[in-house]
Amino acid sequence: MKSLTRSAWIGVFALLATLGGAATGATAQISVTDDDPPLAEPSVDAQEAPPDAAEPEVVDPIRSAVGTTLEEWRWTRRPVVVFAESPNDPRFVEQMENITSRLDALVDRDVVVITDTDPASGSSFRRSLRPRDFMVVVMAKDGTIVLRRPMPLSVREISRSIDKLPLRRQEVRERRLDAD
Structure with missing residues (x-):
């Protein structure tokens, strides 16, 4: 090497x-x-970089509900929580296939997918949202419930429910202005 x-x-x-x-x-x-040459001192420009110039945090878009809370994502991501009694539940498998097939569309909308397939774990999401059997819950960045369904959703349905939110509309407007 x-x-x-x-x-x-x-x-x-x-x-x-x-x-x-x-x-x-x-x-x-x-x-x-x-x-090795001696280490060079950083330039003045590098020392005075604005805090906004920092790289955005890289977040795994699909996470387990164990060890995470809603507060962790408040105002930074839109949680889509997928509950099932088991990871082998056909509805859970279908939902995760839907999500992974169009994950880029959800990442673009600041979505983090939280999976909870163990009712015995007593996750904070399960305690606060109280699902019965299989359930998909789409939440806004402020933690409010946008959509709650006992059946798998397409990414299109999830995206449309998010795109109707005032904060999402503001984000789209700001992106358009930044692009101009």
């Missing part, structure tokens, strides 16, 4: 930290040699 310079490794670790590499268990082997 060819060894990288110290500054190259610092860049790699900065990228991993930004992407959450430490949280995913990413590791690297460093080989530092005496030939």
Whole structure:
């Protein structure tokens, strides 16, 4: 393996930290040699970068309900919560196939899909939303329930319910203005 310079490794670790590499268990082997040039001081521009210039947090769009709460997503993402009694429930399988086939459309709408297939886990989502058997719940960024159905939904139905929200309409308007 060819060894990288110290500054190259610092860049790699900065990228991993930004992407959450430490949280995913990413590791690297460093080989530092005496030939490496001394580390350069960061430029004045780099030291004074505005906070808005930070990379957006990378979030796995499909998560388990175990160990997460609604508060974690309030004002940052729109939770779509999929409840089932078992991961083998045909309705759950159909819903997840629908979601994964058009995941890009949901990611574009700041959706995080929360799955709860273990009634015994007593997740905070199950306690607050009280599903009976299979259920899909689409929520707004403020935590209000937008749509609640006891059957699988298409991504089109989920997207339409989100696109009607005032905050989503404002986001679309702002994107159009930024594009101009």
